[in-house]
Amino acid sequence: MAIIENYLHRLRHYPFRAVDQEVADTLLKAASQVPFTGDDPALTVYLLECYCDLSGLRLTQAVLTPTYIATIHDGFCGALLSGHLIKLSPGRTRVFCRHFASTLQKINIQFPSMQGKKWTPKQFDAHIGTWTNSISQIPEEKLAYWQGWPIENKKCSIQWMHLAKLYNTHGKRFTDELYRGVRVYSESRAGPFDRGYDRIVTHLVSNPLRWPPSTFKSPSEIYNFFADLLKKTFKGKSLKSRSTIDLGHRWDRHISEVYRSFIDARIWASPSRALPVTSLKRFRGKETHIKVTKAGKKVRTKLITPLPLHVTQAEAIHILAVQISKDINILREWATNKAKSVIAAFQNRAELAKVATTQDIDDVAFWKLNTINNIAALFEARPYDLPWNAIVRKYGQMNKIKKSSTVLTKALGILSTRDLYPFQCLLILEHPQITDSFLRDFDLYDRNGHATGIRKEGGKTYLISKSGIESVIISGYKPRRGVNLSRQEFELTPASIKIIDDVIRLTQQARDYLRSVGDDNWRKLFIASSSGIVKPTSTTTPRWDKSQTRRIMGGPPEFVREFANIMHSSDINEAFEFAAQITPSSIRASRCVEIYLQTGKTEIMRECLGHDKTDKKLLESYLPEIFIMLIESRSVMVIQKIIICTALKDSPFLAEAAGFDRTEELEEFTRNYLSEELPAYLKDPDKVNEALETGELDKIVFSIGVKSLSTLLSLRDATRLTIGQAIISPAYLHWANITNLVSEYIENGFQRELKRKLAEARRLVDPSPFVRKILGQQ
Numbered sequence: 001m002a003i004i005e006n007y008l009h010r011l012r013h014y015p016f017r018a019v020d021q022e023v024a025d026t027l028l029k030a031a032s033q034v035p036f037t038g039d040d041p042a043l044t045v046y047l048l049e050c051y052c053d054l055s056g057l058r059l060t061q062a063v064l065t066p067t068y069i070a071t072i073h074d075g076f077c078g079a080l081l082s083g084h085l086i087k088l089s090p091g092r093t094r095v096f097c098r099h100f101a102s103t104l105q106k107i108n109i110q111f112p113s114m115q116g117k118k119w120t121p122k123q124f125d126a127h128i129g130t131w132t133n134s135i136s137q138i139p140e141e142k143l144a145y146w147q148g149w150p151i152e153n154k155k156c157s158i159q160w161m162h163l164a165k166l167y168n169t170h171g172k173r174f175t176d177e178l179y180r181g182v183r184v185y186s187e188s189r190a191g192p193f194d195r196g197y198d199r200i201v202t203h204l205v206s207n208p209l210r211w212p213p214s215t216f217k218s219p220s221e222i223y224n225f226f227a228d229l230l231k232k233t234f235k236g237k238s239l240k241s242r243s244t245i246d247l248g249h250r251w252d253r254h255i256s257e258v259y260r261s262f263i264d265a266r267i268w269a270s271p272s273r274a275l276p277v278t279s280l281k282r283f284r285g286k287e288t289h290i291k292v293t294k295a296g297k298k299v300r301t302k303l304i305t306p307l308p309l310h311v312t313q314a315e316a317i318h319i320l321a322v323q324i325s326k327d328i329n330i331l332r333e334w335a336t337n338k339a340k341s342v343i344a345a346f347q348n349r350a351e352l353a354k355v356a357t358t359q360d361i362d363d364v365a366f367w368k369l370n371t372i373n374n375i376a377a378l379f380e381a382r383p384y385d386l387p388w389n390a391i392v393r394k395y396g397q398m399n400k401i402k403k404s405s406t407v408l409t410k411a412l413g414i415l416s417t418r419d420l421y422p423f424q425c426l427l428i429l430e431h432p433q434i435t436d437s438f439l440r441d442f443d444l445y446d447r448n449g450h451a452t453g454i455r456k457e458g459g460k461t462y463l464i465s466k467s468g469i470e471s472v473i474i475s476g477y478k479p480r481r482g483v484n485l486s487r488q489e490f491e492l493t494p495a496s497i498k499i500i501d502d503v504i505r506l507t508q509q510a511r512d513y514l515r516s517v518g519d520d521n522w523r524k525l526f527i528a529s530s531s532g533i534v535k536p537t538s539t540t541t542p543r544w545d546k547s548q549t550r551r552i553m554g555g556p557p558e559f560v561r562e563f564a565n566i567m568h569s570s571d572i573n574e575a576f577e578f579a580a581q582i583t584p585s586s587i588r589a590s591r592c593v594e595i596y597l598q599t600g601k602t603e604i605m606r607e608c609l610g611h612d613k614t615d616k617k618l619l620e621s622y623l624p625e626i627f628i629m630l631i632e633s634r635s636v637m638v639i640q641k642i643i644i645c646t647a648l649k650d651s652p653f654l655a656e657a658a659g660f661d662r663t664e665e666l667e668e669f670t671r672n673y674l675s676e677e678l679p680a681y682l683k684d685p686d687k688v689n690e691a692l693e694t695g696e697l698d699k700i701v702f703s704i705g706v707k708s709l710s711t712l713l714s715l716r717d718a719t720r721l722t723i724g725q726a727i728i729s730p731a732y733l734h735w736a737n738i739t740n741l742v743s744e745y746i747e748n749g750f751q752r753e754l755k756r757k758l759a760e761a762r763r764l765v766d767p768s769p770f771v772r773k774i775l776g777q778q
Contacts, residue, residue, distance in 0.1 A: 002087035003135075003146055004050065005518045010148055011046035013162035018052035019045070019059040030106035035389050036099050044099050050146055051076045051085065054138050069109050076100060078127025084135055087518040091385030092535070097124075141172065149179045151186045151193045158520055159193060165205045174213035177267055185261040196254030203229050216262075219272040226255070226275045239280065248280035300624050303590040304331060304581050309624045316627055320597055325734055328590050331582060332429055333566050333727055334559075338422035339502070345413025346506055352376035352412070361391065367398055376412055379533070384513045388533045405532050415506055415528045417539040423503050424526065424541060428584055430496040432591040436541055436584040444504070444525040495723065500525070510536035541584050589622050598737040709761035712739040718770030726775050 004011070016024040024045060031041040052059055052072070059072065077097040079085040086093070149161040161182065167175045178197075186193040203225075204211050215221045233251065237244045255275050262268040290309070291301055299306040304327045305319065356377030357370045366374050375395070378386060388405075396404030409416070428434050445451055492500070507527050514522035514536060521527055524538040556572050564575035596605040596619075605619075619628050716739040719732055746754045 002083060002518070003054070003085055003143060004148075005087045007148075007158075007160055007520075008043055008047075008086070009040065010160045010162065011043060011050060012040070014046060014049065014146075014164040015168055016049050017168065018057060019049045020061060022061055023059055023064060024049070026107055027103060031099070031103045034099060034102040034106055036095070041099065044096055044103060047080070047086065047096060048072075048076055048100065051079050054085075054142055054146065055079075055134070064109070066109060069104060073100065073104065074124060074127045075131065078124045078129075079131040081124055082128045082131050084132060089385055089513070089517050091382065092517065095387075149175075149183075151183055153186050153189050153193070161193075161197065161201075163201065166201050169205050169208040170213050174216075178262075181261040181265060181267045184265070185257070194254050194257050196250065196257070199229065199233065203232065216268040219269050222269055223271040223273050223275060226258075226271075230276050230278070234278070245280045248278035252277045252279065300622075301581060302586065302622050303593060304328065304578075304586050305590065306581065307624050307627060309626065311626060320627065320631070322734070324590060324594055324597070327578070328429070328587075328594060329727075329733070330563070330566050330578070331425060331587065334562055335422040335425040335429070336727060337566075338559075338562070339426060339499075342413070342415070342419045342422065342506065343502060345410075346415070347413075349376045349413045350380065353380045361387070361394075367394060371395065371398070372411055375408065379412060379414065380509075383509045384529075384533055384535060386533060392532070409532055414533055415510065417526075417528045417530055418542055420503065420506075420526050420528055420539050421542055423499050424584070425582075425587060426499050427496055428587045429591055430493050430499070432588045432595070434584075435588065439526060439584070440538070440540055442525050443523045445523045447520075447523070507536075593622055598740065600741070706757050706761045706764070709742075709758060710764035710766075712742065713761055713765045714767045715770050716740065717765060718767035718774060721767060721771055722774045728774055732770070732774065 019027070027045045027048070028042055031044050034041065036044075048059075051057075055075065057072065057075075077100070080088075080093050080096055081090075083093075088096075145164070145167060149163045151159045151161055153159075161179060163175050163179060166178070178201075182193055182197055211225055215225050230251070233247070234244065237247070239245075255277050258275065263270055290298055292298055293306070298309040300309065303324065305324050307319065308315070311319070352373045353376040355370065356373040358366050358374055359378045359381060360366055361378070375391060392405045392408060395408060396402070401407055408414075424439055427439075503525060507525075510527045510529070511522045514527065519535075519537075521536070521538045526539040527536050528539050529536050556576065560572065560575045560579050563579050564570075564572055567575060567578065569575060592605045619631075623631075712735065715732060716736040719728055719736040722728060743758060746758045749755075
């Protein structure tokens with residue numbers, strides 16, 4: 001068992017106490033100037049601090065001589081190579097050893113073991129044995145200090161508290177008390193532990209004489225501490241700004257956790273007065289995500305589709321009935337195409353590796369013949385233990401290629417965090433219940449390798465309709481919903497099952513590597529390298545805001561050009577604007593609003609958004625008031641009827657007359673029928689009652705025939721049969737959803753004649769012509 005097994009980056013939060021700060025600063029600067037593959041180069045110096053502290057060695061400016069440094073160097077490499085100090089693969093361990101030697105050379109310290117012969121781990125055999133034999137003599141207190149302070153929650157996800165500095169200022173006993181309070185409380189929770197504790201620790205460390213451990217045993221002093229921390233936290237901040245109000249909300253929530261973790265548990269004294277809270281009023285949903293466009297219009301940016309706060313009735317109908325779904329389908333097409341290209345590149349690397357001639361990079365033939373194939377085979381054999389920088393440099397020199405790392409990574413289909421984003425988008429489109437935190441924190445396996453995040457309900461008889469596929473349940477957490485409601489479970493669709501299967505296959509090499517080196521991230525679903533073949537980690541979703549996309553030199557990013565092609569737009573700025581609107585939350589919100597418009601049921605929207613109850617003001621967070629008033633005055637059903645009525649006005653055969661595969665005709669229908677300005681009661685909410693009294697809020701009545709109904713039903717069934725097999729036209733999806741509304745309206749009504757016509761229309765249903773058209777068959 002290694003002393004440091006997980007999350008190497010936590011060492012950066014340790015103070016230097018064995019290595020003098022002056023020496024540490026010199027080494028850190030030199031380390032940053034030496035090429036280093038994979039991890040943060042500063043970690044080499046922090047590992048040195050760990051080794052010296054555990055070994056009882058001091059490294060000061062006075063002893064910075066070749067002889068003493070030679071002893072330190074050899075002992076340090078011996079400790080790393082033993083596998084008992086850190087748990088890394090042999091290849092990664094050797095990288096740290098070589099980087100340390102290069103760092104010493106950078107500050108002009110050299111000694112015999114660094115010169116002449118080729119570097120080999122065998123020269124450290126004696127030092128490995130010395131370190132292994134001395135481990136039993138290290139005090140338990142020091143071992144515990146470097147093993148760190150892990151926090152494990154209810155779903156076995158581990159985070160780390162950074163308490164090393166507090167340990168050195170306030171001592172072991174107080175640090176253990178604080179750690180125990182947070183750890184015990186966190187074990188009962190599904191979400192991550194509150195980072196508000198970091199503020200407490202920082203405040204304590206910054207002034208240990210003012211706030212000694214006895215502070216938390218005194219009812220008055222514990223109150224004074226939090227009052228002082230509150231004052232410092234909000235000093236100089238505008239109490240009306242969004243960021244300050246959000247910070248206040250986090251502060252108030254954290255104070256309640258302090259009570260549960262420490263005061264109710266009797267670890268700390270009960271304060272003489274209630275601990276201070278801010279009680280800052282949060283922004284209402286309708287006041288958020290507002291921006292002003294270049295044209296000077298205010299828009300709500302919570303969806304992918306920007307929603308103007310002031311629009312004509314025709315514009316509002318078009319956005320609700322057409323534009324939201326159109327934008328969603330642009331994203332769906334991009335994500336589908338991108339996911340296919342990632343899978344193809346992954347498969348191509350395996351094919352390249354099959355015809356490799358050698359995997360020995362020291363062999364001249366490696367670089368002269370079949371180079372790409374040889375590198376592909378090398379990656380397949382030991383993907384994350386390669387001297388990637390050396391390979392990239394050599395490949396670039398031999399082929400006279402700039403940015404050879406990017407060229408190689410793309411040619412070999414090496415998975416990066418960016419490559420997983422299309423799969424994440426597709427999952428959210430399939431299941432808008434899935435949040436950004438759900439994806440980030442989702443554990444596919446438990447520590448024993450059992451699949452816990454996704455399971456088949458073998459003991460039950462759930463089936464996906466007409467597919468014969470046993471139901472598969474995904475289980476994860478949305479921490480914001482609180483302890484009792486955070487767990488979310490829902491049945492996966494056949495399309496999402498395939499998405500997850502593809503991701504597991506793509507990430508298997510990274511998963512196997514992380515598991516071999518004891519990195520807990522192997523349990524995550526989405527893992528990849530940030531770039532090149534650096535050590536993989538759990539992925540986050542990329543940010544595509546305009547400021548970041550425009551900073552990229554040499555033209556627009558590839559994904560912007562891809563969106564421009566799908567949008568059939570020659571205006572690259574339009575694609576910039578569109579891509580900048582795409583986030584996990586905007587995807588969710590767009591799909592939820594689309595589902596609401598299709599069904600007219602806020603309960604379904606509530607379920608998709610993960611709310612525990614239906615709030616009358618739920619829509620206010622997503623749609624500007626003018627859209628909500630339009631819906632309330634005419635209802636979702638009536639908005640859809642407007643389009644159907646207009647389409648059926650000239651022909652009883654909807655498919656042929658309306659041309660369902662062309663949204664331009666739908667737009668023309670809405671323009672023809674809804675060209676008037678908004679009525680006064682929609683411009684002024686105070687006039688709604690007046691409108692009700694005068695009868696201005698009318699219903700729209702229309703007739704529909706059996707043939708038209710059968711055409712609609714045929715189209716709807718065709719879309720159901722082909723989902724997941726092809727990219728379905730947004731217009732087809734749109735009219736299929738309208739059909740659901742019409743049939744539901746008739747079924748729930750009391751008009752026998754309409755029910756008779758619906759039954760007759762169902763007997764005439766034939767989806768096969770539409771299926772052939774959707775699948776591209778003639």
